[in-house]
Structures are given as C-alpha cells and as structure tokens.
Amino acid sequence: MSSKEEKRVAELRDVLDYHLYRYHVLDDPEVTDAEYDRLYDELVALEETNPKLVIAGSPTQRVGAPPSEKFLKVQHPSPMGSLEKVTTDEALEKWHQDVCKRLGTSAVAYVTEPKIDGLSINLIYEAGIFVRGATRGDGRQGEDVTPNLRTIKAISMRMQLAERETPPSLLEVRGEVYLPLSGFNQLNERLVAEGKKPTPNPRNAAAGSLRLKDSTITAERPLSIWIHGLGQREGLPADGHWESLEWLRAHGFRTNPYAERHETVESVAAACRDWEKRRIELDYEIDGIVIKVDSFDQQRRLGALHDRPRWARAFKWAPMTAETKLNKIHIRVGRTGALNPWAQLEPVEVGGVTVSQATLHNEEDINRKDIREGDNVIVQRAGDVIPQVVGPVLPHAKGTKPFKMPKQCPLCGVDVVKPEGEAMHRCPNRACPSRGLESLINWVQAAADIEGVGEQSVRRLWDLGLVRSLPELYRLTKEQLMELEGYGEISATSAIESIDASKQVPFNRVLFGLNIPDVGWVTAQNLARHFENVDRLLSAAQEDILEVEGIGPERAEAIAEWFSDEPNRALVEELRSLGLRFEIGDELKPVEGPLTGNTYVITGTLEAFTRDEAAAALQAKGAKVLNSVSGKTTGLIVGEEPGSSKLTKARKVEVPILVSGTKLRRLNQKPSVWDLSDMSRCDTGGVRPEKKTSASRKRDDFGTTSRPGFGRSGPGLGGPTSTTGDGRFAPRRTRTGR
Ligand SMILES: [Zn+2]
Numbered sequence: 068m069s070s071k072e073e074k075r076v077a078e079l080r081d082v083l084d085y086h087l088y089r090y091h092v093l094d095d096p097e098v099t100d101a102e103y104d105r106l107y108d109e110l111v112a113l114e115e116t117n118p119k120l121v122i123a124g125s126p127t128q129r130v131g132a133p134p135s136e137k138f139l140k141v142q143h144p145s146p147m148g149s150l151e152k153v154t155t156d157e158a159l160e161k162w163h164q165d166v167c168k169r170l171g172t173s174a175v176a177y178v179t180e181p182k183i184d185g186l187s188i189n190l191i192y193e194a195g196i197f198v199r200g201a202t203r204g205d206g207r208q209g210e211d212v213t214p215n216l217r218t219i220k221a222i223s224m225r226m227q228l229a230e231r232e233t234p235p236s237l238l239e240v241r242g243e244v245y246l247p248l249s250g251f252n253q254l255n256e257r258l259v260a261e262g263k264k265p266t267p268n269p270r271n272a273a274a275g276s277l278r279l280k281d282s283t284i285t286a287e288r289p290l291s292i293w294i295h296g297l298g299q300r301e302g303l304p305a306d307g308h309w310e311s312l313e314w315l316r317a318h319g320f321r322t323n324p325y326a327e328r329h330e331t332v333e334s335v336a337a338a339c340r341d342w343e344k345r346r347i348e349l350d351y352e353i354d355g356i357v358i359k360v361d362s363f364d365q366q367r368r369l370g371a372l373h374d375r376p377r378w379a380r381a382f383k384w385a386p387m388t389a390e391t392k393l394n395k396i397h398i399r400v401g402r403t404g405a406l407n408p409w410a411q412l413e414p415v416e417v418g419g420v421t422v423s424q425a426t427l428h429n430e431e432d433i434n435r436k437d438i439r440e441g442d443n444v445i446v447q448r449a450g451d452v453i454p455q456v457v458g459p460v461l462p463h464a465k466g467t468k469p470f471k472m473p474k475q476c477p478l479c480g481v482d483v484v485k486p487e488g489e490a491m492h493r494c495p496n497r498a499c500p501s502r503g504l505e506s507l508i509n510w511v512q513a514a515a516d517i518e519g520v521g522e523q524s525v526r527r528l529w530d531l532g533l534v535r536s537l538p539e540l541y542r543l544t545k546e547q548l549m550e551l552e553g554y555g556e557i558s559a560t561s562a563i564e565s566i567d568a569s570k571q572v573p574f575n576r577v578l579f580g581l582n583i584p585d586v587g588w589v590t591a592q593n594l595a596r597h598f599e600n601v602d603r604l605l606s607a608a609q610e611d612i613l614e615v616e617g618i619g620p621e622r623a624e625a626i627a628e629w630f631s632d633e634p635n636r637a638l639v640e641e642l643r644s645l646g647l648r649f650e651i652g653d654e655l656k657p658v659e660g661p662l663t664g665n666t667y668v669i670t671g672t673l674e675a676f677t678r679d680e681a682a683a684a685l686q687a688k689g690a691k692v693l694n695s696v697s698g699k700t701t702g703l704i705v706g707e708e709p710g711s712s713k714l715t716k717a718r719k720v721e722v723p724i725l726v727s728g729t730k731l732r733r734l735n736q737k738p739s740v741w742d743l744s745d746m747s748r749c750d751t752g753g754v755r756p757e758k759k760t761s762a763s764r765k766r767d768d769f770g771t772t773s774r775p776g777f778g779r780s781g782p783g784l785g786g787p788t789s790t791t792g793d794g795r796f797a798p799r800r801t802r803t804g805r
Contacts (some may be wrong), residue, residue, distance in 0.1 A: 519565045
C-alpha cells in the first residue's frame with residue numbers, strides 16, 4: 068500500500084464523517100445521496116485492497132460486527148443519576164422554591180428538553196474518538212453495546228473539531244437511543260411480512276434492537292439518538308448545560324432542537340404544558356419534559372441525594388396508554404359504505420380522559436395484532452386523535468376467538484365486499500342507510516358544522532323518516548323538529564336558524580359534504596380552488612380533474628363519474644336552488660402580492676410550520692403552491708424527510724432548493740427568494756390556518772382525525788368514528804440512503 072492511498076483513506080473518512088454530521092445532526096446536507104455513495108464506495112474499495120487500513124471508527128464499519136456471545140459489564144466513569152419526577156405545576160414550583168433556598172438566590176435559569184421515551188446510554192470519547200458505549204444499567208455499571216451503537220449513524224464516531232482544536236481527553240456523553248415512530252411502523256410491517264410478532268411499542272423495539280447479539284440486524288433498524296448531557300467533562304469550555312448543548316451540537320452530537328432556556332419557573336411550567344399538547348407533532352415518543360438548572364456552578368452547589376440530582380426534575384405527563392378489557396367489537400358502516408370496526412371498552416382513564424371506545428381500523432389490522440373480544444388490551448391516545456387499541460395483553464383470555472368481519476352489512480343485510488388492494492370491507496349497496504345517514508351526520512357535524520343539530524337528532528329524524536337527504540334537512544320545519552324529544556320552541560327555532568345559516572358555508576365545505584368518493588377535506592379545497600364553481604366541475608372530464616393538485620388518475624375518474632351521475636347532478640341542482648353556495652368566495656381566490664407569479668413546491672416536514680400553514684402564508688403573498696416540481700417552479704422548499712423524487716427532479720431541472728429552519732439556507736448557487744423564518748410575521752390575510760397535528764397531516768385527506776374547526780368529531784354517540792372516511796393512512800416515510 069502506498070502512503071498516497073493511506074492519505075486518501077484518512078481523507079475519505081473525514082469527508083464521510085463530515086457529511087454524516089451535516090445530514091444527521093444538522094439536517095443540512097451539502098452533497099446528494101449519490102455523491103455520498105460515490106465517496107463511500109471509494110473508501111470501501113480502498114479498504115478492501117488494503118485491509119490493514121480498516122479501523123473500527125471507519126464509516127464502513129457501521130454495518131455491524133459478527134455476533135458476540137454476551138455483553139460485558141462495564142463501569143461508567145461517573146455514575147448516571149436518575150431523575151426525580153414532578154407531575155403538577157405545584158410540585159414544580161415547590162422544587163423551584165427549594166432550589167432558590169439552597170442557592171440563596173432566585174436568579175436561577177433552567178433548560179428544558181423533551182423527555183425521550185427511549186433507552187439511556189453512555190458514550191465515551193477519548194481524545195475525540197468514540198471508544199465505548201454502554202447501557203445505563205443500574206447507573207453505575209451497564210452493558211457494553213459498542214458494536215451495536217456503531218451502527219447508529221446519528222452517533223458520531225469522531226468529534227467534529229476545528230483546526231488545531233484539542234478535544235477533551237475523556238468525555239462522557241449521555242443520550243437516549245430511540246426508534247422514530249415512522250421506523251417503528253416500518254419495522255412492524257416488516258416483522259409481520261416475515262411472519263414474526265410485531266413489537267408492542269417503539270421503546271421496546273429500540274431496547275430490543277440495541278441488545279441484539281447480532282449487530283448486523285441492529286444496523287437494519289433505523290435507530291437514532293438525542294444527546295442530552297454529559298458525565299465526565301474535564302476541559303469542556305462551557306459554564307452551563309445550555310452552553311454544553313451548543314458545544315455538543317457544534318462537535319457533531321445530535322442534540323434536540325426543542326431544548327429551551329428559561330429565565331423563570333413560570334416559563335418552564337408553560338413549556339411543560341405546551342409540549343403535552345404538541346408531543347404528537349414529533350416523530351418519536353416523549354413522556355414528559357426534563358428540566359435542569361442551567362449553571363454548572365449552581366448544579367454543583369445543589370448536589371444530589373441518593374444519585375438523584377437536586378438540580379434536575381422530570382415533568383411527567385399522565386400516561387397515554389392504559390390497559391383495559393375489550394368487551395365487544397362493533398361495526399359501524401361509514402358514509403362511503405366502509406365497515407369500520409370499533410372496540411367497546413371497559414372505561415379506563417388514559418392521559419387524563421376516560422375512554423370507553425377505541426378504533427380498530429380494519430379486519431386485517433385486528434387479526435395481525437390478534438385482538439379478540441374479551442381480551443385485555445392496551446389502549447393508546449395521541450392528542451385529539453381517536454383512541455386506538457394497540458394490541459392485546461397476552462395470553463388471550465380463555466375462550467376467546469379470532470375476529471371475523473360479518474359477511475353481511477349490519478345495516479341493510481347485503482353481502483359485504485372487500486375490493487382488491489383495499490384494507491376496508493364495504494357494503495356495496497348504494498341504497499344502504501349508511502350512505503344517507505352517515506352523510507347527513509357528516510354534514511351536520513363536519514362539513515357544515517351546524518350548531519344545535521347533532522348526531523342524535525339526525526338519527527331520530529332519519530328513523531322518523533323526516534330527513535333522509537340533504538335537501539330534506541334544508542326543508543325541515545320548526546314544527547317537525549319540536550316533535551322530537553329534547554326540542555322546545557326556543558331550541559327548535561335556533562336549530563332551524565342554524566340550519567338556514569349553514570347555507571352560507573364555503574363551496575369547499577359543500578364539496579366535502581357531498582360524499583364524493585375519496586374527496587376529503589384537502590381534496591375538496593383543491594377542487595374548489597381549481598374549478599371555482601360547480602358548473603365547471605359538472606362539465607369537467609377526467610383529464611381536467613387530473614390537473615388539480617394531489618389528484619391521481621383513479622381519483623380523477625371517480626370524481627368525474629360522480630359528477631356525471633344523474634342523481635348526483637340533480638342533488639347539486641336542488642341544493643343550489645335551496646341557496647347553498649356552489650362557487651368560491653374571496654377566501655379561496657388567489658391574492659395579488661409580492662410573490663405573484665412565483666410557484667413553490669413543499670416537501671418534507673418543516674420545522675416551524677405545518678405544510679398547510681407554509682402554503683397558506685405563501686399564497687397570502689400571492690404565490691402558488693403546487694405538488695410537483697417542474698422547470699417553472701420558483702423553488703423547492705425542503706423540510707425534514709423530504710421526498711427524494713422531488714429533490715432529484717429539482718436538481719435535474721435546476722430549481723433552487725430552499726431549506727427551512729431558523730434561517731433559510733440555500734444549497735444551490737442561486738439566491739434564495741424569501742425567508743421561511745419571516746413567514747410568521749408576514750400577513751396571512753388575517754387568518755392563520757389552525758395548527759394541525761402531525762397525525763392529522765398523516766391522514767389529512769380522509770377526515771379521520773382532528774380537522775380545523777370541528778369541535779364535535781371524535782368519540783361520540785354510537786361509535787368512535789362518526790365522521791370517518793376509511794381510516795386509511797400512510798405511515799410517514801423514513802429516510803433511506805445514508
Ligand atoms: Zn349496507
């Protein structure tokens with residue numbers, strides 16, 4: 068081997084480590100996947116011809132080592148303490164008072180970070196090189212899982228150092244290894260495909276993956292890490308936790324972007340409350356907030372009690388999962404004829420709310436998890452989303468049987484069908500009460516959101532034969548309503564007034580409420596924007612509909628078919644003559660602004676905005692936001708986990724790639740045209756769209772989860788998914804490649 072090759076190997080390792088750092092830690096790659104792969108392949112080739120050059124810290128050695136017999140116990144250089152927890156604002160305040168008293172000052176700053184529900188580990192770096200990693204164990208000694216940790220690309224094998232910078236001779240770095248939710252779903256899908264048992268939750272999956280004897284299997288799991296602290300840190304130039312986090316990030320460690328520094332305990336309490344709601348936005352599970360006194364000096368003076376530092380607390384929220392008995396599996400037939408199974412549960416408190424019903428998705432899902440009537444099950448709540456049954460607590464209760472979907476529709480008795488490639492069973496009967504009744508319920512609860520007329524009234528009106536269609540709802544009289552239990556003169560009058568007022572709901576909501584196949588909230592909005600009035604939609608061919616953002620050929624065909632169907636055309640005419648709105652108002656018309664003439668495409672998850680918010684802000688400035696990149700695109704805005712096809716296309720046609728973040732950085736040579744961080748301050752036409760949850764983003768077109776302005780959806784009378792579509796949802800993509 069020549070010294071030239073030796074030099075090149077060292078150079079490649081540096082470069083590859085640097086690019087991994089840009090990609091995994093900074094979320095700001097400098098090279099394409101293809102360029103990275105080319106460098107990586109070059110290193111592999113050089114190492115293959117010169118095996119002596121292979122070192123443990125090489126990027127090529129992240130693929131896993133041969134299986135080991137057992138994990139060695141190792142002593143942590145300094146013990147890993149455990150956190151005392153608080154669960155209320157009062158307890159938090161009491162701790163703060165204690166801290167102030169002990170320090171003799173009320174000038175105490177805190178740092179908060181999401182508390183990752185993962186696996187604590189301790190990483191040791193000697194002179195900047197990763198040498199060993201161990202599980203927490205009992206806090207004093209843990210198990211050496213170094214080969215498995217090496218497979219996690221978010222763990223840096225070498226610190227990023229400035230020129231001539233001397234790293235600390237020994238640094239203990241602490242973090243939490245976790246499995247992103249997207250990775251967890253993917254893993255379970257694969258396990259099931261291989262005929263294996265799915266893992267019950269991401270934490271178990273992460274712990275199991277990290278303790279696998281065969282690290283080549285660990286390498287296949289998309290584990291990641293958040294670094295949140297230090298053990299031994301001699302020579303580290305930082306006076307407090309906040310500074311140390313900044314130092315760690317700059318030196319190649321993946322620290323959580325949601326860490327915050329607070330000057331007051333009130334601000335800490337507000338952050339704890341805020342994150343309890345926001346936690347569903349994250350692609351990993353958190354079960355609370357870790358709070359630390361910022362100053363190292365104050366930390367030292369406070370000390371610890373039985374390995375529990377007095378300078379830190381975990382603010383833990385009520386658990387989002389609980390165990391209870393599944394009494395019965397019911398079927399509800401949705402407005403599209405889909406059979407939605409749901410679980411009637413022994414009431415149980417989950418995250419502070421009593422839950423007695425939960426969704427079960429579909430037959431395949433139930434049987435994959437082997438959920439049976441009579442089982443004890445784990446119920447999970449995530450934010451505003453309908454509670455779901457995660458799985459049974461095994462073994463099954465005695466005498467239980469696997470679930471079977473009924474052969475006939477429970478409402479009309481017609482044989483149910485399961486179309487090829489679909490997860491849902493359906494009642495094919497177009498005259499099935501489900502279609503009309505559920506459409507009406509969807510109308511009063513979601514599409515038109517009529518105050519004073521709820522699901523229960525609609526069911527009664529249906530049963531009495533008074534209202535069997537939307538036009539009949541609008542012809543309903545006060546006298547008819549007063550025949551129903553629960554309506555007096557006043558309430559009936561105001562209900563009729565609400566029904567009348569609902570004629571003014573915008574065109575997009577009317578479209579959503581018409582029960583057109585596969586037209587959910589977002590598609591309805593896009594259709595309304597594109598066609599502007601129903602006449603253009605009534606005469607649209609499949610090709611015309613295909614031009615609408617987010618609509619593929621199949622859906623376009625179904626929509627065109629719906630509008631060419633005579634009874635549907637008659638329905639539209641009738642509703643129009645009753646005074647409902649069939650054209651867009653100013654709210655959906657394009658705005659003239661500084662960005663008029665510019666078109667943008669957004670991909671991935673943005674840091675500070677939902678995609679809808681970002682799109683709305685751009686549209687408010689006159690820009691257009693489209694779904695696919697072309698030569699005419701002004702810029703591709705890239706968030707976390709971007710779609711690779713859009714990125715590739717953008718590079719191919721030389722569209723500027725704009726990276727969102729606190730500062731908009733540009734990756735291409737072309738200058739960026741606007742700053743995302745500025746958008747919160749820009750005028751969005753007075754209406755900032757409501758913050759949607761990540762869960763609703765996942766499902767945005769099926770209307771299963773929280774929708775803007777729908778206070779009354781969710782578990783209600785007669786079933787958990789009163790306004791459901793098909794409950795299908797696409798798991799978030801995980802990053803592939805590096
Ligand atoms: Zn039916």
